[in-house]
Amino acid sequence: MAEAGIMAGTQSVEATLDEAAAACAARGAQLTDLRRQVLRLILAAPHPIGAYALLDQLRAERPGAAPPTVYRALDFLRQQGLVHRVERLNAFVGCTGAEAHHACGHGHDHPHQFLICSVCGATAEVCDSRVSEAVASAARAAGFRPVRMTVEVEGRCAACAEVT
Amino acid sequence: MAEAGIMAGTQSVEATLDEAAAACAARGAQLTDLRRQVLRLILAAPHPIGAYALLDQLRAERPGAAPPTVYRALDFLRQQGLVHRVERLNAFVGCTGAEAHHACGHGHDHPHQFLICSVCGATAEVCDSRVSEAVASAARAAGFRPVRMTVEVEGRCAACAEVT
């Protein structure tokens, strides 16, 4: 596990961006310059990043940027499964589980879980089918028809747990 | 408005408030008038209610109320396990799983899951230990030490699923 967000050197980010552009194109969508810039900022951030922090950084390249600018890009990136929203943090993070989903045949709106370290802020995405099935099963047992689920765990990451 | 599934009549609300006051007292905390008013509003609401909707209603009885007024009360009520926050909705709801937790020996910060109907807005709290254990187990498998978890499922409740 390449430690939540600390991975991704600059090269790797650009490579990911190219892959993302290809994936979008394959679905008839296009990763425009703006969307690419926003995705680059998210991937370059060490941790989940808020919409307004994103906006501040974006303004360096695009002075006219306003909240709708970044939110529209975020909506697109989320639809494409390139970015997830961390509800507990009101922040956004790049999807790091794509390979697994492709292997499992999942589309671009796949079930996932977040492990959020309350010490260092690192956030890791995991995709445990036992979890998603347990949740779905509990929901159905209550007569509920599940569509989307949010599973976020707060605690201490491996690195921060050692220090204790 | 008993549509939210597990609804409480007005009498039941007052009874719940008395129970809550007793539970707080047993822990050395006090359910003051303000906190009681806020909890009453939450329990009387048919659905999870936002902090500012709460504030509007609170001002009817307490004209000077301001955001910190309601947020302080909410913080207290959450600490006491009387109220939960629904992250997906930025809203608050009364705990309806208290009996189960007492039976299980859980304290006042118990693991729970929400089923949120995207059609009618009804939100049900369930406490499935298989879910919380599956999540905790997945977290530990990643070297993570879980402390608190948020599990929220969006979909259709039994009533709204029938209509299809």
Next chain:
DNA sequence: CGCTGCGACGTTACTCTATATCGCATATCG
């Protein structure tokens, strides 16, 4: 060519959510 529809983006102006402070009153204790 001009017309039209559409998607992406710019721009303004808001609403809603949440927190930071400051300050005052009371209560409780040594």
Next chain:
DNA sequence: CGATATGCGATATAGAGTAACGTCGCAGCG
């Protein structure tokens, strides 16, 4: 009595998200 803690009123500000409208560029078409 002073000292500390809690509850709460009041103002201000930060952060998150949306509505509404306008503009530009481009594809399709008569």
